[in-house]
Amino acid sequence: GIANDFVEITKLKLPEIVPENTLFKDSILVEVNSKLKNVDLRYTTDGTEPDSLSTLYSNPIVITKHQKLKVKSFKKGWLPSTTLAKEYFKIKHIVKDYTIVKEPDSRYPDSKKLFDRIEGSSLFRDGNWTGYLGYDINTTIDFGKKTNVNHVSVNCLENTGNWILFPKKLLVYASDEKDKNFKKIGELDIPRGKISSETIIKKYSVAIPNTETQYLKIVVQNPKKLPAWHPGAGNDAWIFVDEIILW
Secondary structure (H helix, E strand, C coil), X not given: CCCCXXXXXXXXCCCEEECCCCEECCCEEEEEECCCCCCEEEEECXXXXXXXXXXXXXXXXXXXXXXXXXXXXECCCCECCCCEEEEEEXXXXXXXXXXXXXXXXXXXXXXXHHHCCCCCCCCCCCCCCEEEECCCEEEEEEEEEEEEEEEEEEEEEEEHHXXXXXXXXXXXXXXXXXXXXXXXXXXXXXXXXXXXXXXXXXXXXXXEEEEEEEEEEEEEECCCECCCCCCCCCCECEEEEEEEEEC
């Protein structure tokens, strides 16, 4: 039996961050909420884990630069919540002029979504994701003049049950001439993580500090085929990307 004075300590639910979007041009105002009353919401913006002594949330947080926000709920008699983490990106360039070697699959179309600053949800059919079955994303941005770029990030989704994998590699090239003399300036290998049946969203970034260029080519490599561990091994793999971010 259970003693009459026994009380099970319950873990607090995750706080909520509004809005869900993490991309902005000048600044973004972020609110943190909890569905439970009298909860202390503690947060950090330096990448460290929040604890009971971290900054107490009382007013909306103004974010004006690339920043990692971590929030945790605390309440006497309860276990702290899991940490909710968001990474915010101040977009340096709004892309208006670009070409792409091959458009997304007609089921998840429109390459303009790669540069619309609207992030997709964990539902890959929500209309904000672009999908590529068995082939790479290969797009070239024309800034119109020599422009400074420091980072390139790609927001990706994985759902192995629906044959969607994270990309194999992210490559960045630069040139001052259209369609020729591109030089590789950045590369990121994306290793295969542990196998999960859940939908996972991740941003992958390549640092290209103080790059001055008019044309920037970005290649997001598709794994091409589903690997041996997958039930559909040997069939074409999807990659899903909703945004290419220049910051």
